[in-house]
Amino acid sequence: MSSTLVRKLTLCQALIFILLLLGCPVCLSSSQSSPWVSAWGSTGVGSPGAPLRVRRQLHFRNEWASWSGWSMCSRTCGGGASVRTRTCITRNPVGGPCAGEPRQYKICNTKECAPGSEDFREMQCAAFNDRPLVAGTAYRWTTFHGGSNPCELSCLAKGHNFYFNFGRVLDGTSCSKEPGAVCVNGRCLMPGCDLVLGSNQQEDACMVCGGQNSSCLHHKSVYQSSSQEAGGPLGYNEVAMIPAGATHIRVTDNSRNYLALQNGHSQFVINGHWKISIPGEYSVAGTKLLYRRSADTWESFEVSGPTHEDLHVMVLATDRNPGIEYEYWLPPERYALYHGRRSPLLHPGSRPAKPQRPPSSHNPYRPSSRQRHHQPRLEREDRNLLPHSPPGRHCGKCRRVRGRGERRRQYCLRDFVFRGKVMGKLYRGEETRYDVQVIHTYRNRYRLEHREFLWVSNVCDCPHLEEGRQYVLMVRRHINHEHTLDRILLEEDSYVAPYRPREDAQLRPLEETCSNRGPKKAAELRAYA
Numbered sequence: 001m002s003s004t005l006v007r008k009l010t011l012c013q014a015l016i017f018i019l020l021l022l023g024c025p026v027c028l029s030s031s032q033s034s035p036w037v038s039a040w041g042s043t044g045v046g047s048p049g050a051p052l053r054v055r056r057q058l059h060f061r062n063e064w065a066s067w068s069g070w071s072m073c074s075r076t077c078g079g080g081a082s083v084r085t086r087t088c089i090t091r092n093p094v095g096g097p098c099a100g101e102p103r104q105y106k107i108c109n110t111k112e113c114a115p116g117s118e119d120f121r122e123m124q125c126a127a128f129n130d131r132p133l134v135a136g137t138a139y140r141w142t143t144f145h146g147g148s149n150p151c152e153l154s155c156l157a158k159g160h161n162f163y164f165n166f167g168r169v170l171d172g173t174s175c176s177k178e179p180g181a182v183c184v185n186g187r188c189l190m191p192g193c194d195l196v197l198g199s200n201q202q203e204d205a206c207m208v209c210g211g212q213n214s215s216c217l218h219h220k221s222v223y224q225s226s227s228q229e230a231g232g233p234l235g236y237n238e239v240a241m242i243p244a245g246a247t248h249i250r251v252t253d254n255s256r257n258y259l260a261l262q263n264g265h266s267q268f269v270i271n272g273h274w275k276i277s278i279p280g281e282y283s284v285a286g287t288k289l290l291y292r293r294s295a296d297t298w299e300s301f302e303v304s305g306p307t308h309e310d311l312h313v314m315v316l317a318t319d320r321n322p323g324i325e326y327e328y329w330l331p332p333e334r335y336a337l338y339h340g341r342r343s344p345l346l347h348p349g350s351r352p353a354k355p356q357r358p359p360s361s362h363n364p365y366r367p368s369s370r371q372r373h374h375q376p377r378l379e380r381e382d383r384n385l386l387p388h389s390p391p392g393r394h395c396g397k398c399r400r401v402r403g404r405g406e407r408r409r410q411y412c413l414r415d416f417v418f419r420g421k422v423m424g425k426l427y428r429g430e431e432t433r434y435d436v437q438v439i440h441t442y443r444n445r446y447r448l449e450h451r452e453f454l455w456v457s458n459v460c461d462c463p464h465l466e467e468g469r470q471y472v473l474m475v476r477r478h479i480n481h482e483h484t485l486d487r488i489l490l491e492e493d494s495y496v497a498p499y500r501p502r503e504d505a506q507l508r509p510l511e512e513t514c515s516n517r518g519p520k521k522a523a524e525l526r527a528y529a
Contacts, residue, residue, distance in 0.1 A: 062090050062098050073108035073172070078120060080172035081184045081197065082108045105171075105184045105197040119143065121173055125155035128166060150175040151183035205248045205329045207306060216247065217335040220327035223315075236260060239313040239324050241439065241450060243338050244285070246328040247305035254298045256319040261289070261301060264309030264440060265501055266470065270301070271316060285309045305329075310440055338450050395460030401495050407474075407506065410495040412514035414474040416488065417442040417507070419499050421470045423451070432456040434465055434490065436473075442507055443514060446477060454490040463496045470499040472507065 065087045074080035083105050088098035118126075125141040132138045144163040147154030151173070153166040168186045175181050175188035182189065184197055192199030193209035203209055206216035223239040242249055244264070253259050260271040261284065269284045270277045270291055279299075282289045286308035293299035301313070305328075313326060330338070401410075411417055419442070424435035434454040441448060454475060456462070465471060473496055478489040490496075497503050 062088055062092055062096070064098050064100065065089055067104070070106065070108075074170060075109055075120065075172045077109055077111055077113040077117070078172075079110045079174070079180070079182055080108050081105050081182055083171075083184075103185075105189065106195045107172075107180065107182060107191045107197060108195075121153070121169060124153055124170060124173070125166075128155065133164070151186050151188050206331075207247050207304075213329075216329040216331050217339075218327065218329050219335065219339055220325070223324040223326065224321060235317060236314050237317055238437075239315050240326050241437070242307070242311045242313060242326070242328055243330060243334055244307050244309050245305075245334045246303075246307050246311075246330055249301065249303040249305060249307070249311070249326075249328040251301040251313055251324065251326040252298070253300070253315070253324045255322050256297055257321060258316040258318070259299055259301060259324070260314035260316050262312040262314060264311070265504065266312070266499075274316070285311055312439075337447055395458070395462065398460065398462035398464060399492055401463075401493050402497060404506070406495055407497075408510060408513070410474040411443065411507070411510045414443075414494070415445045415477040416448065417472075417474050418444065418448065419470060419472050419504075420452075420454075422465045422467050425465070425467060427459050430457070430459060432459055432461070439470065442511065452488055454488050456490045456492075458492065462492045463490065463494065465496070472497045472499055472503050 067086045068084050070082045070084045073082050083103055085103050088102065122143045125143050129140045130138045139157040139160065141155035141164070142158055144154040144156035147163070147165065151169055153169045154163050155166060156163040169175075169183050171182070171184050173183045175183045176190075180191050182191075182197065187198075189197035191197050192201035193203045194201045201210045204211035204213045205218070206213060208215055221240070239251075239259075251259060258271050258276060261269045262272070263269055263284060269282060269289070277291065279291050279293045282291060284303070284307075287303055287305050290302045291299070292302070303311075313324075315321065315324060418438055419440040420436040420438050422434055423437050426433045426435075432455070434456070436452055436454050438448050438450055438452055454473070455478075473490065473494065475488050475490050475494050477486070479486050
């Protein structure tokens with residue numbers, strides 16, 4: 001054989017080997033000794049001697065590219081739709097399509113349209129006015145609501161008894177009686193709390209989108225009148241004060257009584273002044289309230305929140321009260337303020353120290369641990385109390401502390417400035433103790449409970465507070481030298497004024513002058529002193 005022929009055979013064999021190598025990447029040796037197989041892996045475990053197939057594509061997966069920007073909203077008001085898209089990057093033809101949707105829609109421009117604006121669906125029907133149909137006859141069209149698909153544009157021919165389906169409605173057209181549901185690409189979708197249409201994201205009780213109720217605390221209770229009251233006195237009685245910032249408020253009653261509601265200014269919103277309101281939606285405290293009442297006496301309040309002011313749940317009692325259930329959620333700091341276990345002012349000596357007790361007094365009655373759990377702030381003393389009327393001696397005329405200058409000075413100097421309702425009064429030795437419900441705080445250096453005791457170092461009703469009335473009170477914290485007393489002291493020269501909306505309006509501007517740490521400048525403090 002000539003050398004030329006050998007050389008040609010050698011080149012041909014080399015070419016065949018290269019073609020085999022490129023077209024069929026199969027290891028020429030065993031899988032245990034070949035680095036090629038260990039690098040790419042096999043399609044499975046085969047029987048001994050069976051051919052081993054390898055696919056390079058297994059290490060490449062199809063995946064989505066980044067989302068595009070949101071498109072322009074389909075409507076300028078009333079709730080339109082915006083869309084964004086993404087592309088599936090195909091790296092493995094046999095790996096299947098990318099999981100998920102290539103388009104995503106969100107609701108936009110949800111503000112209400114101006115009064116008198118044309119209905120969006122009506123406008124789409126009117127666009128086909130005077131256009132001839134297949135038969136060549138033109139009609140004028142109006143909305144037809146009896147169509148089978150709410151996302152199809154069904155229009156009724158004016159003056160005739162037939163309707164025509166013009167196809168899909170424009171994206172953003174309302175498709176349901178429930179607010180928020182809109183048609184997108186022929187489908188009726190509800191937005192989640194993230195405003196994405198078709199999303200399953202929901203707000204938790206703390207108003208956090210997709211949350212797990214971990215950023216707020218739950219409070220639930222039942223209001224029941226005492227047995228002595230046989231269901232409570234007739235008329236309006238307070239059930240509970242729900243602090244500002246509450247969310248997911250729910251109050252339910254199943255009796256012949258009527259629920260009522262007051263805002264933070266003691267103004268009735270529902271069922272006030274012996275007039276029963278119509279069930280429906282009401283605006284209160286910066287949010288919406290849904291009032292429901294059935295024919296069988298069941299009724300409820302539901303408020304999503306968060307509320308911007310305190311709310312006072314009342315009951316218009318006309319019959320025995322079987323129990324009114326109420327619940328709400330509060331941020332942790334608000335919850336601790338109103339439902340904390342201990343108040344900074346709660347102490348074993350919420351009554352006068354031993355040297356100050358009258359000689360005839362004995363050890364006061366202490367409530368049981370169960371009672372203290374339900375009413376941690378209030379003493380319920382049923383004995384060893386002096387008569388409710390003050391001793392029969394001349395006290396003189398009480399000092400009246402009022403005026404713009406005194407209001408401003410004490411607002412900055414006192415430890416507590418709040419609005420409260422006097423719930424009760426007791427005389428103890430030479431002191432008077434008021435049981436006050438704290439309704440609204442303006443400025444406080446220390447935390448206040450929902451109910452507090454106010455102590456006055458006289459029995460002359462100076463200053464004079466009437467049970468059941470509301471007052472604006474400027475008082476100070478008193479701790480004695482032995483640290484056996486830690487209480488709120490109402491002095492004769494304390495600023496006390498009956499609560500009125502005008503009084504509240506005069507106090508609001510002072511919040512900018514004095515913070516909880518006092519005036520902004522030391523010179524201002526000297527000016528007030």
